[in-house]
Amino acid sequence: MKKRKSIPNDIAAEVLYMADRTCCVCQELGKYVQIHHIDENPENNSLDNLVPLCLHCHNQTQIKGGFGRHLGATLVRKYRDEWLQIVKRRRDKAVEIALEYKISKERGSKVYKSASCSRKLEPSLSYINSLPEFKRELTALAKPEWDSGVTARMVEANYAYKDALVAVLIFLSNSYSPDQFGGQTAEEFFSDVITTRYRWHRAVAEPQGGGTGGTIMNVLCTGAVLEDVIKMVEDMVMALVQYDDSFDWKGWPEAWRNA
DSSP: OOOOOOHHHHHHHHHHHTTTTTOOOOOOSSEEEEEEEESSSOOOOOOOGEEEHHHHHTTTSBTTBOOOOOOOHHHHHHHHHHHHHHHHHHHHHHHHHHHHHHHHHHHTTOEOOOOSOEEESSOOOOHHHHHHHHHHHHHHHHHHHHHOHHHHHHHHHHHHHHHEEEEEHHHHEEESSSTTTTSSOOHHHHHHHHHHHHHHHHHOOTTOOOTOOOOOHHHHHHHHHHHHHHHHHHHHHHHHTTOOOTTTTTTTHHHHOOO
């Protein structure tokens, strides 16, 4: 029997981040996950040999009672590779949408300077003022999917909307001290925070236990997390503008919430 070696923190963090801290088999955000060794060698902590699985799916990789496992190494690897591609495409698309919009609004606009240091900070006030418009555009893109009544389409729309707003949070975070996020990158920090929101909403929505709420839980939880991220953007904006008299302290929050 091979001795289990602890997975180095940096490798574990990378495994979880690439998979959006989500089980690569069932792909349901908010479930607690364990890092599984695909080849079942607990000493092999190479990045390619590790995959996050929820407790149920992890159990399916085991052989019990003389019956064959439901999830062998080859199948787990296929699920893992497919899910990582999905996560990367979502993130790349979200950043592309948010960045194109940001660039269009930043042209010719002033850049903030911190009162406590001389380095240039993002974002500009014109970009901040444009965010309600960006939110309206995201809502317009998502609405046909929400109205479809198809669970998978509704969930995917919530993911896409959320990812675009996370890209906004990352842009806004450029105005913060590099040490503000506890040694993590902004991407890692927001991934951690949002994962806890998925867990919270899934936990309270299923008082009888995980999986008892049916597939509608994915719609409800992703929608609730989307509302959380909307509030996170508002909170960061209000913190960044501080005492800028040119900012519409009353009008902007109303426009953001109603967009």
